Amino acid sequence: MAVDNYSSLTVDAIQQGLRSKAFSAVEIAQEAQRFCEAENPTYGAFLSFCAARALNAAEAVDKKLADGEDPGALAGVPIAIKDVILVEGEKNTCASKILENFVAPYTATAVQRIEQAGALVIGKANCDEFAMGSSNENSAYYPVKNPAAPDRVPGGSSGGSAAAVAAGMAPLALGSETGGSIRQPASFCGVVGVLPTYGRVSRYGLSAFASSLDHIGPFSRNVKDSARLLGVMAGKDPRDSTSAGAAVADYVAGLDGNVKGMKLGVPKEYFAAGLDPEVKTRVEEAIAALEKLGCEMVDISLPHTEYAVATYYLICTAEASANLARYDGVRYTMRSKNAETLSEMYRNTRHEGFGKEVTRRIILGTYVLSSGYYEAYYRKAQKVRRLIYQDFKNAFAKVDAIVTPVSPSPAFPLGAKTSDPLEMYLSDIYTITSCLAGNCGISVPCGATSEGLPVGLQILADHFAEDKMFRLADAYENR
Numbered sequence: 053m054a055v056d057n058y059s060s061l062t063v064d065a066i067q068q069g070l071r072s073k074a075f076s077a078v079e080i081a082q083e084a085q086r087f088c089e090a091e092n093p094t095y096g097a098f099l100s101f102c103a104a105r106a107l108n109a110a111e112a113v114d115k116k117l118a119d120g121e122d123p124g125a126l127a128g129v130p131i132a133i134k135d136v137i138l139v140e141g142e143k144n145t146c147a148s149k150i151l152e153n154f155v156a157p158y159t160a161t162a163v164q165r166i167e168q169a170g171a172l173v174i175g176k177a178n179c180d181e182f183a184m185g186s187s188n189e190n191s192a193y194y195p196v197k198n199p200a201a202p203d204r205v206p207g208g209s210s211g212g213s214a215a216a217v218a219a220g221m222a223p224l225a226l227g228s229e230t231g232g233s234i235r236q237p238a239s240f241c242g243v244v245g246v247l248p249t250y251g252r253v254s255r256y257g258l259s260a261f262a263s264s265l266d267h268i269g270p271f272s273r274n275v276k277d278s279a280r281l282l283g284v285m286a287g288k289d290p291r292d293s294t295s296a297g298a299a300v301a302d303y304v305a306g307l308d309g310n311v312k313g314m315k316l317g318v319p320k321e322y323f324a325a326g327l328d329p330e331v332k333t334r335v336e337e338a339i340a341a342l343e344k345l346g347c348e349m350v351d352i353s354l355p356h357t358e359y360a361v362a363t364y365y366l367i368c369t370a371e372a373s374a375n376l377a378r379y380d381g382v383r384y385t386m387r388s389k390n391a392e393t394l395s396e397m398y399r400n401t402r403h404e405g406f407g408k409e410v411t412r413r414i415i416l417g418t419y420v421l422s423s424g425y426y427e428a429y430y431r432k433a434q435k436v437r438r439l440i441y442q443d444f445k446n447a448f449a450k451v452d453a454i455v456t457p458v459s460p461s462p463a464f465p466l467g468a469k470t471s472d473p474l475e476m477y478l479s480d481i482y483t484i485t486s487c488l489a490g491n492c493g494i495s496v497p498c499g500a501t502s503e504g505l506p507v508g509l510q511i512l513a514d515h516f517a518e519d520k521m522f523r524l525a526d527a528y529e530n531r
């Protein structure tokens with residue numbers, strides 16, 4: 053018995069292999085560890101591994117199979133968890149020096165649910181520090197390389213999760229997204245990435261960046277696997293008051309390929325100046341393919357799109373400055389040794405522990421919340437956020453979904469944007485709008501540029517309409 057095609061396994065293939073006894077869950081866990089440890093030095097996708105945890109979970113799956121019990125919807129499936137999502141007893145560094153030795157005291161609800169469904173948590177994925185970034189170059193440890201083009205970034209902030217799936221290290225991964233951090237790296241690496249509706253997945257156990265914008269969501273090699281993973285994680289959690297009670301459809305059962313007559317909005321603001329011509333062509337081809345499947349295209353407008361980047365960077369920095377105040381050297385972070393007084397200790401701990409981008413955001417966020425500026429910036433941004441929300445509500449009154457590019461360019465070379473934060477921020481121009489509005493979205497691979505760089509098609513749907521989004525993405529993928 054052997055797992056000889058580990059790097060291309062899907063959830064279905066694992067389930068079949070386990071049932072037909074082609075391999076055991078323990079063999080998958082062992083192969084996952086061997087493969088990941090061999091590949092990780094090349095890509096830097098993981099910050100740590102959870103070999104013992106994965107092996108224990110695999111033994112439990114094998115026992116259930118032997119006893120004739122249902123081992124769960126994700127039985128024996130290896131999964132990478134972004135290092136901002138807590139897994140009890142494992143490190144949770146948020147890719148920051150300030151949490152270098154922090155070990156999670158409890159497990160996030162999303163992870164608890166997927167482990168109950170039999171998944172094997174194999175390691176903690178690299179990311180931008182505290183999920184702030186679009187290239188994974190803000191990790192305090194090492195950058196991640198894009199498996200499709202190792203001289204290029206994998207996108208961010210969930211770059212390690214996307215790269216782990218793209219490099220064959222795990223069939224599934226969890227990422228987090230506040231403003232593009234799942235869909236943008238998915239498009240850069242050529243895998244599927246999903247932003248669930250805000251509240252769909254509990255944030256309990258997700259290290260907070262900007263609480264009104266933070267989401268946990270899946271990465272996978274195909275749409276069906278993300279649909280299954282989201283189905284397992286989704287639903288109300290009493291530990292997160294913002295988690296939603298909305299009914300969770302059987303997303304996998306809904307993948308019937310029938311998208312005839314569905315109306316898809318094409319927003320003109322997402323095809324304007326700044327969009328790479330090859331990305332534009334690939335997305336237009338994907339739109340033509342959806343038309344061939346029977347979808348009807350409708351020209352729409354999301355008029356407040358141009359304010360999205362500014363709005364996002366006021367709100368997310370404000371919330372980040374409050375959320376990151378807890379890292380003070382007193383409780384669970386590292387503590388500076390260069391301090392005589394308490395205030396020196398606070399100051400030096402934060403100065404030594406946080407990287408440049410995180411520091412920039414804390415300063416900006418503190419400023420926009422300060423008296424005198426709160427009305428001019430933070431409150432104004434909240435009002436514009438409402439207008440962006442309304443743009444989407446108006447659009448979804450007319451169409452079933454919206455189709456756009458995920459990011460204006462394909463993966464860029466390592467180092468290309470590190471000296472220009474604004475350039476970096478613009479990489480999320482097509483994704484941050486839906487985080488502000490709270491609706492769901494998916495990035496599904498739609499070909500590559502002439503240099504072989506993956507391109508993603510974005511399908512956005514209304515709040516809690518993940519079923520429609522998955523059906524469209526799956527029909528496109530299997531066209």
Ligand code: GLN
Pocket residue numbers: 183184185186208209228229230231232233234261368480
């Ligand atoms: N790139 C965006 C930022 O740096 C989004 C990050 C995210 O979604 N976590 O804030």
